[in-house]
Amino acid sequence: MNAQQQSSAPVFDVNRIRQDFPILDQEVNGHPLVYLDNAASTQKPNAVIDAIASYYRRDNANVHRGVHALSDRATQAFEQARETVSQFINSPSSRQLIWTSGTTASINLVAYSWARNTLGKGDRILVSWLEHHADIVPWQMISAQCGAEVIPIPVETSGDIDLDALAGLLDERVKLVAVGHVSNALGTVNPVSQICTMAKKAGAKVLIDGAQAVAHWPVDVQALGCDFYAFSAHKLFGPTGMGALWGREELLESMPPFLGGGEMIDQVSFSGTTFNTLPFKFEAGTPNIAGAVGFAAAINYVQSIDREGAALHEEHLLNLSVQRGADMPALRRVGAPRHAAGIFSFLIDGTHPSDVGMLLDQQGIAVRTGHHCAQPLMEHFELPGTVRASYSIYNTVDDVDRLFAGLEKALRLLS
């Protein structure tokens, strides 16, 4: 970027953004809240809170089977939400967008409906050492049933997936590669498009755990070339308990239903039941209608802001943290991925992450401490866990200052 472009580029107005998030305006333990646990869950803008409240105030009814006005409005809002989320990831069709309770449920759906019925003895599933437990345990559980094997893809000390090692592992036994788009523990942005190309060549399917990616930049499932993409609303300024699975149409068509119940059926009879079409055959029971409405509102909100500016702003906060961290002798950053998204994971020498987390909390600063649901990675790096500060669009340079002042104080108390 040259100087002229730089001066003409609009400045990302973080203070304007902060006004959209009412929860940020509060004190915790006598200090203004600094919320740096965004990788665990993001806060919700008024647009999302209002959309959910308005749905319950005016439109609430069950979907798809009512003959009355409210049911019709609820169904329209629900299916319009599917359209919004589907377009957000550039799905060719909203039939390929299945509502779930979140990324974990999306991955389990693929594990139980596709992998368990397709894989057998001698087949392999590759997952990276970086993965969240949600992208490890379901594969282990179905492997125990179908005889497949879960093999970890090595990770370099930088926290990047070792692509040469992946190439070495990709043989005809590999039927699925399941990797995160962004590591929740280290922030590594994985080269998922390249991984898809490599896996395809070996004849393997690819599932991408997109939980940590969707909040940071636009995702295009067609351009990525993946077979499944799993993500959650709550890490994207939407409600908890809501998520989606995107899949290739022919794959989803070939997969049997996973949960049985209402909504997913065509005809039910004791002589045999037939199932509904996509996407409904995977959506047994009354769905999280308000969740879908809130999910769409979150996406509309994200699309209403300067996303590119927001991404640059987050990158600035991360770079600033890395610089400030390098100036603090006791701080050791964990991983230094070639490309990281919004996550600063570190240790303070001679202290336990939980010590640091508790002392930051006393100063109104919310961070995550522990293994971040990535125990294999922590074991791999021989760490008791890390302290993780994760940034979002509403964090400020002042938040970074508060974090480092808080760390200095914690260090004084602990030494």
Added chain:
Amino acid sequence: MSNSTNPFGYTIKAEDVIETLGFFDDWEDRYKYIIDLGKELPAMPEDLHTQERLIRGCQSKVWIDSSVENERLQFTMDSDAFIVKGLIAVVLAAYNNASAKDILDFNIDEYFQQLDLMQHLSPTRGNGLQAMVARIQDIARNAV
């Protein structure tokens, strides 16, 4: 094993902790005191850091070993985190060198409330206070 070097339950008892913590107005002094208490715990030999002695439900590692001397329970506990070691000291001020009956009769919730631990170190958080107390009470029940 002799606990002569362990001050908790001997020279530092629950009422001493309550009294001292009561002097402090701000959280920094309270934490500093708790962290310093943790430093007074006698070292637990490395070879006692076993899976069986590990207490689950804590973000940091907490180990516990116990013995009975003259019908009083003696605990050796350790953690890899400073604040948690301090909390162990606070808990052992109440429980160490006490009879099983006294341990089971002790009102730990009231103790925590008096320490004002509820506000600053709520037992519901990842500090493992609840898991520690439950394990000590289990040991006491088995010793009755």
